[in-house]
Amino acid sequence: MFNAKIWVRFKNGVLDPQGAAIKGALNHLGFEAEDVRVGKLIEVKLKADNLDEAKAKVEMMCEKLLANPVLEDFSFEVVEESI
Amino acid sequence: MRGAVIVFPGSNCDVDCFHVWKDVLGQPAEYVFHKEKFSPEDFDLIILPGGFSYGDYLRAGAIARFSPAMDSVYKAAEKGKLILGICNGFQILLEAGLLPGAMMKNRDLKFHCHDVYLKVGTADSPFTNMYLPGEVVKMPIAHGEGNYYADADTIERLKREDRIVFYYSDEKGNITDEANPNGSVENIAGILNEERNVLGMMPHPERCAEEILGNTDGKRLFMSILEYLEGRVKIGKSRRS
Numbered sequence: 001m002f003n004a005k006i007w008v009r010f011k012n013g014v015l016d017p018q019g020a021a022i023k024g025a026l027n028h029l030g031f032e033a034e035d036v037r038v039g040k041l042i043e044v045k046l047k048a049d050n051l052d053e054a055k056a057k058v059e060m061m062c063e064k065l066l067a068n069p070v071l072e073d074f075s076f077e078v079v080e081e082s083i
Numbered sequence: 084m085r086g087a088v089i090v091f092p093g094s095n096c097d098v099d100c101f102h103v104w105k106d107v108l109g110q111p112a113e114y115v116f117h118k119e120k121f122s123p124e125d126f127d128l129i130i131l132p133g134g135f136s137y138g139d140y141l142r143a144g145a146i147a148r149f150s151p152a153m154d155s156v157y158k159a160a161e162k163g164k165l166i167l168g169i170c171n172g173f174q175i176l177l178e179a180g181l182l183p184g185a186m187m188k189n190r191d192l193k194f195h196c197h198d199v200y201l202k203v204g205t206a207d208s209p210f211t212n213m214y215l216p217g218e219v220v221k222m223p224i225a226h227g228e229g230n231y232y233a234d235a236d237t238i239e240r241l242k243r244e245d246r247i248v249f250y251y252s253d254e255k256g257n258i259t260d261e262a263n264p265n266g267s268v269e270n271i272a273g274i275l276n277e278e279r280n281v282l283g284m285m286p287h288p289e290r291c292a293e294e295i296l297g298n299t300d301g302k303r304l305f306m307s308i309l310e311y312l313e314g315r316v317k318i319g320k321s322r323r324s
Contacts, residue, residue, distance in 0.1 A: 014232065017190045017266070065149070068142055068178065070185035071232060 002046050002054040006076040008067045009039035042066055045081075054078045084312040086112045087126040089156070091147045096133035096169065099289040104130070107292050108305050117150040123162040127312050131156070131172030133225070133287060143186055143228045144174035153179060165209055165308060166281040170226055173273070173283030182276055182283045183241070184233030190266030194227040198298075199264055201272055201286060202252035205245045207318050208275055209311035210282045213303040219256045220300040222286035224264060229285040231267035231274075241274055249273040249284060279318060 010016045016037050023036040044061065048054035055078050067074040086104040090097045097114065105112035115121055115129075117136075136147035147153065153175070160166050160181055168176040176182045189195060198221050203214045214220065233241070241247050249272040253262040258270045265285075273284030288301025310316045 014187075015190070015266075017188055017192055017230070021192055065145065066141070068145070068185050070177075070183075070234075071187065 001081040002048055002051070002078050003081055004044045004046060004054070004058045004076055004078045006042040006044065006058065006062060006066055006074060007039055008042065008062075008072050008074045010037060010071055011073050014071050051078060051080060054080075084110050084127040084309060085125065086110055086128040086130065087115045087121065088112065088130045088132055089115050089117060089150075089152050090132075091117045091134065091136035091150060091171075091175075093136045093138055094132050094134035094171070096171075096287065096289060099287075100130045100132045100169070103289045103292045103302075103305055104128070107302060108309055110309065115152055115155075117147070117152045120151050121155045121159075123155070123159040123164055126159065126164065128165045128167065128308055129156055129159055131166070131168040131175050132289075133170030133172060136171055136175065139171075139228070142174075142178065143171060144176075144178040147171075147175045148179040157181070160276075160281055163278065163280050165312070167210065167308070168281075168283040169287055169289065170224075170229075170285055173285055174228065176281060176283040181281050182274055183237045184231055184274070186228045187230040187232050187266075188228050189226070189230050189264070194225075195229070195264045196223070196225040197264075198223050199272075199286060200252050200254050200256075200262065201249040202256045202258060204247040204250055204273075205275075207245060208248060208279050208282065208307075209318055210275075210304055210307050211248055212310055212316045212318060213307040217256065219252060219254065220303075221291070221298060222288055222301055223290050224286050226265070226285055229265040229267065231265075231271045231285075233268060238268060238271075241271075244277065246275040246277070246279070247271055247273070248275055248282060249286065
């Protein structure tokens with residue numbers, strides 16, 4: 001069994017209204033945030049014969065469903081579950 | 084002319100769309116459940132209604148696009164059948180790649196539920212042939228994610244091919260930032276695909292198609308569809324010029 005952590009983020013240049021609102025709130029609290037971007041963390045547990053196969057599967061998940069290529073980039077890490 | 088309304092889990096404008104096509108336009112209408120498949124020959128018009136399909140989980144429309152019924156919608160679109168996506172239906176068409184671009188949360192992060200003025204960008208479509216180009220109409224919007232985004236090349240192409248159907252405008256037809264309810268690029272409220280048989284739009288024409296509702300600006304969209312399907316109008320002039 002493998003555990004994947006997948007991060008989906010807006011591409012650079014895409015305005016992130018949630019990030020802008022949070023930045024405003026942080027600055028209001030005195031934190032002087034320069035920039036805030038909101039993304040998603042998706043955790044997937046999956047079966048695969050080996051790490052390479054698990055990574056290939058996760059890549060396909062991202063391309064097909066988890067990220068929208070018009071707006072978003074994705075990155076991920078996959079680790080084998082310790083027994 | 085046979086119309087289908089696809090019902091996803093979370094659709095909430097399906098009954099309104101069905102009612103307008105069947106009772107206002109007097110045409111046969113059927114509901115198609117998201118788990119059902121159909122043949123492209125079964126329907127002349129397929130409506131993807133508004134709502135919150137699959138709870139808008141992940142992204143609005145992202146999960147609905149993989150429904151069995153959507154396989155049939157792709158085939159019908161390829162065969163030139165008319166596909167109308169309203170609100171969540173527009174979001175599904177974008178996620179499905181039947182229309183270019185993507186939807187983001189409204190720039191003010193608020194759900195907008197009110198009437199807007201729309202400038203008709205093109206009347207050269209199966210959906211808008213009973214409007215005049217440049218005419219200003221009023222329709223309601225009701226969405227939290229209607230902030231249309233596409234890259235500059237895509238926008239340029241949409242303009243060049245006369246595929247922007249509605250712009251958010253003021254009452255006089257001025258396309259201004261103040262008249263933009265959600266932050267959409269270039270105030271875009273609705274677009275066509277290249278073949279002009281697929282329309283996605285955020286405003287709700289089905290909510291303004293009867294006198295009793297105080298506004299019939301949306302009725303002409305459905306009448307346009309009927310005019311086209313019954314062969315009384317031809318479209319595509321602007322593409323050839």
